[in-house]
Amino acid sequence: MVDVKTVLLNYKIGGNISIKKINSGRTSQVYQIISNEKTWILRTLRDETQGLLEFEITNHIREKAKGIVPRIICTKEGHPFVKAGSDLYQLQEYIPGQTPPRNKEVHSIIGKVTGQFHSAMESFESNRNQRDRFHLMELWEMAQEKWESLRKYSPDIVPNLQDMESKIDELAIVSEHQPHFIHGDLGTWNMLFDHEGIRIIDFGESRKGHFYFDLATAITSSIPEACDRRTQQQSVFDVLKGYETHREKIETDRLYTYIELWIYRGVLATLAYTNTAEQAVSHFVLLKQMENLLKK
Template sequence: MEKNYEKVHLVMGVNIHITLNELQELFPSYNFVNIEATKDGVIDTTYIVTNTQTSYILKHFDRDISSKIQTDKELLTLLKDAELNVPEYIDEKKGWYLFSILKGSSPKVIQLYHIQALARFMAKYHAQTTKINSSTDFIDNYPIKEILSYTKKYFYRHYKELENLQNYSLKTDGFIHGDIFKDNTIFDGEKIGVFDFIDGGSGEFAFDIAVALISFNPKNKSLFTNAFLRTYNQTAPKKLTLDELQAKEPSARQLYALLRIERYKNTQRANELLKIC
């Protein structure tokens, strides 16, 4: 019998509500005993579900992105085969997807070894994604012109700061994540795990790294940036210079500032990226 999952609006990572009984009916062989709504996952519904043996991530993609879901599944398989620490696709029923859960926690203070682990991951990730032909450019995931129009109407000062994104584009080096902020990573000691690849697309590796370092190195410490580049360039598919990286930082900051304005309908969190006084 088809279930009509109730649409709810919660200040957490859940837009579509599912009960434990409904979950058990969908995935009877897993013997789930608990379901917990997350406080993250702003765009898509995300739960942690548990049986007596292990926990899983349960996701419902609250958008019409069937082609991106297929690309995501193929990408995760490719990365797992390359021994990168990413979630594993487990199962799917009626629009609900089960993924393995990564072990670890988010560091409160970023240390040099976190930067080096991030660099090793991204070098290996980029080496793998040069093989992927994506029909989606990363920048096309976002309706930039529409968001700029909204920003112009309600936050004109910030619009003037961001209007150069109107026709922004990226070269294609491979499939980039584009959103490796700290909240899309986890650390188990010195081992990094990365998740939420669903909104990736074709783009430049320098931009991918610039986004990551905005989050991992917000004060732009030269020690961290140089350590990242030294580590990354040891195994990266192509070496990256400091000038190339710094050239991408302003647009990376501007894009995510714009997205924060659209998401939160204010400029407070955008200012963190733009450093507007």
């Protein structure tokens, strides 16, 4: 096991260092680092491609849209991460804040920040790319044998196997349209909100894709659940209007297709990795909700 204090010797971050582990996920360990100079975040990376691509993307965004992403700190030798045994570590600025609350003012800011991010990324280019770890067809292969059981659990909302196969084929074609680099996981769980606005964090899933995929994720994760349809519709409107202050007018039907892509991925990932029928069905409930908000 790597000693985190040994990793930190590669950085100029001051003394009197304290270390607190704040997250342990399937693919990353995250630590809060406090020194006599500042607070930082140290996280593990999957591989060098992730580390280099994240560094390129965040530097590009910081030049084009200041203040919406944290800075990645280079080592004393100028490297964007540290190799320690078989592990890779990345140090970045600590950004205080919380997950954005689901209210009118914040929905507009979510749209604006997402639009700023996409405007910046339109000119970004890299020879690197990451594979989609939740590729639709791969998820379908893993979840297909569990489909009939899910349909029995909720036959009124879960499509039959034949209809599902047709939808997967349709969305697989959509997912292959990849004109730009995207965040890849731009839900509110990867946004931090405070009095200065919203910052976007964790570019670990960044890859080539379509901007509407990010926007679909931002919308579906930010819409309030326990409220009336009119309030929810206004929330979607506020996100889209905020987005359009930095981008072109939204093609609603096309956006809905990417909402379908995001939600169907969620259904299949739930079946593939947790096999939780109730949670999988909740994705279909959300999809119906989004259809009512965007297409009626």
